[in-house]
Amino acid sequence: xxxxVESGGGLVQAGGSLRLSCAASGRTFSSYAMGWFRQAPGxxxxxxxxxSWSGGNTYYASSVKDRFTISRDNAKNTVYLxxxxxxxxxxxxxxxxxxxxxxxxxxxxxxxxxxxxxxTVSS
Numbered sequence: 001x002x003x004x005v006e007s008g009g010g011l012v013q014a015g016g017s018l019r020l021s022c023a024a025s026g027r028t029f030s031s032y033a034m035g036w037f038r039q040a041p042g043x044x045x046x047x048x049x050x051x052s053w054s055g056g057n058t059y060y061a062s063s064v065k066d067r068f069t070i071s072r073d074n075a076k077n078t079v080y081l082x083x084x085x086x087x088x089x090x091x092x093x094x095x096x097x098x099x100x101x102x103x104x105x106x107x108x109x110x111x112x113x114x115x116x117x118x119x120t121v122s123s
């Protein structure tokens with residue numbers, strides 16, 4: 001399994017931006033599809049975005065499309081989530097996920113996930 005560590009969360013005013021990072025261990029990182037999920041208080045985890053191993057294919061939840069951008073740097077074993085035009089509804093703990101299968105990430109059946117990073121957006 002790949003070990004994941006999220007960072008970059010914090011407190012931001014509505015309309016502002018944050019960039020989350022997910023650092024992965026292991027020399028096989030480049031062969032893993034990656035994704036971001038989030039969980040708000042009282043809610044179940046929901047899909048946010050995913051990216052294929054090559055970075056050539058990206059997918060977004062309708063709630064974040066055109067505001068968030070997922071990218072990866074395989075040389076640095078890191079995946080990013082650039083979040084712009086943040087809303088109060090984006091407040092949640094954000095989790096990074098990894099799996100050899102992009103379909104598994106999209107279906108939330110991935111094999112590895114991180115501890116999460118808190119994102120709080122003021123109303």
